[in-house]
Amino acid sequence: MNKPLKIAIAGLGTVGAGVIKVLSDNKDIITARSGRAIEVCAVSARDRHRDRGVSLAPFTWYDNPVDMALDDEVDVVVELIGGSDGIAKALCEKALENGKHVVTANKALIAHHGTELAKTAEAKGVSIMYEAAVAGGIPIIKALREGLAGNGVERVYGILNGTCNYMLTNMRETGRDFDVILSEAQDLGYAEADPTFDVDGIDAAHKLAILTSVAFGCEVDFDGVQTEGIRHVSPVDIEFAEELGYRIKLLGIASRQNGSVEQRVHPCMVSKKAPISQVEGVFNAVVVEGNFVDQVVLQGRGAGEGPTASAVVGDLVDVARGVKVPTFSVAADKLEKLKSAPLTGHNGSYYVRLMVVDEPGVFADVAGVLKANNVSMETIVQRNRAPGEPVPLVLTLHETSEQSMLNALNGIAALDSVVETPRMIRIEDF
Amino acid sequence: MNKPLKIAIAGLGTVGAGVIKVLSDNKDIITARSGRAIEVCAVSARDRHRDRGVSLAPFTWYDNPVDMALDDEVDVVVELIGGSDGIAKALCEKALENGKHVVTANKALIAHHGTELAKTAEAKGVSIMYEAAVAGGIPIIKALREGLAGNGVERVYGILNGTCNYMLTNMRETGRDFDVILSEAQDLGYAEADPTFDVDGIDAAHKLAILTSVAFGCEVDFDGVQTEGIRHVSPVDIEFAEELGYRIKLLGIASRQNGSVEQRVHPCMVSKKAPISQVEGVFNAVVVEGNFVDQVVLQGRGAGEGPTASAVVGDLVDVARGVKVPTFSVAADKLEKLKSAPLTGHNGSYYVRLMVVDEPGVFADVAGVLKANNVSMETIVQRNRAPGEPVPLVLTLHETSEQSMLNALNGIAALDSVVETPRMIRIEDF
Known part of the structure; x- marks a missing residue:
């Protein structure tokens, strides 16, 4: 021995x-x-x-x-x-x-x-x-760095924060507000006294920056992660998501583009049929898309004593066996320095919820702003008609550039009949 | 370089x-x-x-x-x-x-x-x-042998044969018979001209024997795998499974018991809510249950040019990097020689479908045989009443030993009012 x-x-x-x-x-x-x-x-x-x-x-x-x-x-x-x-x-x-x-x-x-x-x-x-x-007990670093090393990775994404996933699952199941669920999660020990790192997406962004480096062989660039947390997700959005066939998940998504990498953490609407939308509660999941392996999904517990200790000891066994591989899959002095692709250049579909005064003409105003910004509508849902009162008006928009979407949102927010800041959630088509 | x-x-x-x-x-x-x-x-x-x-x-x-x-x-x-x-x-x-x-x-x-x-x-x-x-592009060997090496593995199981999973999914979605789906799968290239290795569970058994060795640090024992294929799964069983809240999957399951290991491949009824029952079509998935990590699930494409080549090249990268770990996680000359636990000693729940003549007293006869063998019923479903004609009678049985179940099935098969060989499918409680 x-x-x-x-x-x-x-x-x-x-x-x-x-x-x-x-x-x-x-x-x-x-x-x-x-x-x-x-x-x-x-x-x-x-x-x-x-x-x-x-x-x-x-x-x-x-x-x-x-x-x-x-x-x-x-x-x-x-x-x-x-x-x-x-x-x-x-x-x-x-x-x-x-x-x-x-x-x-x-x-x-x-x-x-x-x-x-x-x-x-x-x-x-x-x-x-x-x-x-990254992702607690799930051996995703090893999978990316070694098992899937034959692949050019096109995209890697996942549910990287169990606290947020627990809260979003709970909000969906109970219809209760973010604040109520947060304080309950704090009581249960699922959320920290200062929940900033979790609910504002910073923890997920840390993990995504690491995954990005291993997946694409580039330097770790935390500052390049564009991050938005889940504080603004409300039960009404979760309800509309259900109705439209989606689940809301806080995802970290990294994709390689020509010479640059797009890293983003934000709430997403994901088809209920996508494997990742089945991952509920405190669980984490990571999806790797490689150019030969297609899609590989790993899921498990993303935090906690046992799972995290399991990952630490897995690393120790590697060291004990004398396994030595490049830290981020490619030798550190050969890691590429990739430019960070700004989210304004991102193309995607969008969910938008407005609170509008239920009166004639609102619809035409909103449609006019969208048209002026070259954004085209896919579906529109209005509920709880109440003449003269504020009611939710929900739109989903066909693929467009984020900059056009933001311009349209600014225009819509300025309309007299729109009584709250419009809520926007990106739709991911997995 | x-x-x-x-x-x-x-x-x-x-x-x-x-x-x-x-x-x-x-x-x-x-x-x-x-x-x-x-x-x-x-x-x-x-x-x-x-x-x-x-x-x-x-x-x-x-x-x-x-x-x-x-x-x-x-x-x-x-x-x-x-x-x-x-x-x-x-x-x-x-x-x-x-x-x-x-x-x-x-x-x-x-x-x-x-x-x-x-x-x-x-x-x-x-x-x-x-x-x-094992499992094509899914890096499950590496996960078990290295990433999860800190854990005592309690059980490992999975959908290990994409052909069978494709066929079972297709049978469920279309209600068509095994033979029809098989010949279609052969035309599509999803099944071989001689489908024996796939549909009789031998391919899954090969893979399970390998997983068992890596998971438990024991010698590879293919002969110890108890194997049953999917030929006898009929659309009516798939329908009843749906009704009872299950999906039918061909699973390979290995669990360590005191000084022995139980390895089995057979169709299972699995709760629709279990992650593994969401894995459909040609996809494979493997679940590892470790004593610290809890449950980790890996899924992806289990066959095909790209995924399989991805796995081969992953291994080549390991060799190129000089990574050397024991073949089956523990040095080959230190692998344990574990006894194989016979399925007759297995304890589980069961689904049983009888074709019985719809006449008074059948029920009492069946119940009598179960009682005599100490097997207790959980649910009973009878459909399509047609006095004097054969109709399906479906039972689910509380946890019992497989030997008792087999004895009861023999007794039931011998009843005059039971007109076909009873069909039994094991229920797995994941």
């Missing part, structure tokens, strides 16, 4: 404790698969004495996690602190520079500094692994 | 030609990902002059593929001949013995001789890779 792989864990929240549990509960099979034992030798966390359901007694304790990067016994640093900068970044950089492998679940760190970290790792002949950073 | 990886392809059917196309169309991205070029240097097939849409001129031609195993230029032999024995086996053995890697799409070969081939490969320090042998 080869000598054990020694790991140091920085951050002992649920995932950190989960990693210790996986390595202990599944010790025999992990050793058999790795050809050697994987042993925790050092840990660091904010509070040494909190009860985590696992004993820390056997491990060297570090008050400052960055010092673990200097521990000669340590082969791999597992970074579970979080945050794109600060101590997490310092630890990872130092560990790599000292020739230690890094395994992390930190999507913000990789989304912001992935390219640089990869360059450092590859120059030092070690790995930085981040399967747990 | 490192020196190119040179490959020899044996067998130039659709998949072989597909591999040549992938390597040529995606040359740049494959080279970037692999860190070196992957070049075909030799080929062999039955007919040198058939038009395959790709030129063979640049490659060394071999009349006898086995001779490629001796070609010093060749790093990897890609075996796409098929068949569990004969020339495919001879070629793979000889290639491995000569220190060449083998990549194959041959499920029969791996199902029958996987353990021995893995031992040879690992002793020689080379790889035998077979991602294309």
Whole structure:
């Protein structure tokens, strides 16, 4: 038997404790698969004495996690602190520079500094692994980077944030408002006290930026992700979506175009028949479209102690087996620097909901603005007629450029009979 | 740039030609990902002059593929001949013995001789890779062997044969008989002239035996797979399934039990709400249940030129990158030899359809036999009442042992009022 792989864990929240549990509960099979034992030798966390359901007694304790990067016994640093900068970044950089492998679940760190970290790792002949950073337990990074490596990837998209998917599913099932569902999700622990990263799409954008890099062999470009969250999605839109044959999902979508890449995170209307619209609740799913494999869909739990720890340990087994592949599928110094395609140049179909005063002529006004902007209507639905009162008027628009759509929306918003800001949701034709 | 990886392809059917196309169309991205070029240097097939849409001129031609195993230029032999024995086996053995890697799409070969081939490969320090042998383009072998390697796998199951899934979907959608759909599938090229391997479940059994080995770290045991095909599934059963909230799918299911493994391939009734029942037509899907990751589902195209070639090239990229992991996740000489659990000891729920003469007392007779065998009924549906004529009587039975169920079926078949062999389909509670 080869000598054990020694790991140091920085951050002992649920995932950190989960990693210790996986390595202990599944010790025999992990050793058999790795050809050697994987042993925790050092840990660091904010509070040494909190009860985590696992004993820390056997491990060297570090008050400052960055010092673990200097521990000669340590082969791999597992970074579970979080945050794109600060101590997490310092630890990872130092560990790599000292020739230690890094395994992390930190999507913000990789989304912001992935390219640089990869360059450092590859120059030092070690790995930085981040399967747990994207879609929790789903081995999508490995699938894209290795299993599907024969394909030119045309598009990759997915439900990348379980909190949002849980909330949208719940809103659809119960008809309740965003705010009510959010506070319930917070009580249940499905949403953070500060839900910004989740509901404003930032978390999904972090993950999408990483997927984009692996899929297209380009530098990680978080700033190129155009992001819109789910705060403005209302039960009435969800109802209309049902009626029109759609589900509303917060998706991250990356597609390669001539010399540029379009990265966007926003609520989408997706046909109820598309596999991705069947993915409900806290589940995540990622769809890869390759030029030979066609469509491959992976789904599973996108968060939580067990799934995330499973992904971390999968990476550790790779390291233990001596597997070494380019961090983002292509060597870091060969990653392309792709231009970011602006969403204004995007072509798509659109759902628009207006609140209009129910009076003669409204319809003609709206149609006039659309016509002036060269946007053509596919369907129109008006409900709950109430002369003189505001009622919803829903349009779906044929494929058009986003810029035309935005111009038309501005024109429509300026109409006297339109009493609220128009709501627009992009329709994706999967 | 490192020196190119040179490959020899044996067998130039659709998949072989597909591999040549992938390597040529995606040359740049494959080279970037692999860190070196992957070049075909030799080929062999039955007919040198058939038009395959790709030129063979640049490659060394071999009349006898086995001779490629001796070609010093060749790093990897890609075996796409098929068949569990004969020339495919001879070629793979000889290639491995000569220190060449083998990549194959041959499920029969791996199902029958996987353990021995893995031992040879690992002793020689080379790889035998077979991602294309299971579920076409879906990177399920890599997911199980690597991405999910931190988990103790409790169960793995899936739709492993696209022909059967296409036929069952088509039967459901059109209400037509098995024979009609089969001959249509043959005309469309979705089923072979001799459909035995597909419709009798043998192809799915090959794939399941391979999945079992990777999932549980045991020797490949094709003979341990208990197999039943779809020939006896009739439109009336599909209709009743719909009514009861199920879909009928041919599944391969492997689960680990104390010291043994249960492997079975047979038609199943699956809740319409389970993700796997949404997988229709020629698509395949595999579900892995791990003790930390919970459930992960992978789906995609299970056959065809592009998807299968994608899987072959994924393996080639691994070889080109120098990735080396144990063939079946655990080193071949450490694979467990697990006992095969007989299906008679299986506990499950059952759907049973009888054709009974519509006359008083039938019901009491059937109920009496069930009671005598300790099998308890969950639902009973009788339709199309026609006094004195044969009508279908459908039962679903609460969880019971398969042996009790079989005993009850024998008793029921012997009743005077039961006019056809009872049809039984296992209900899976996913």
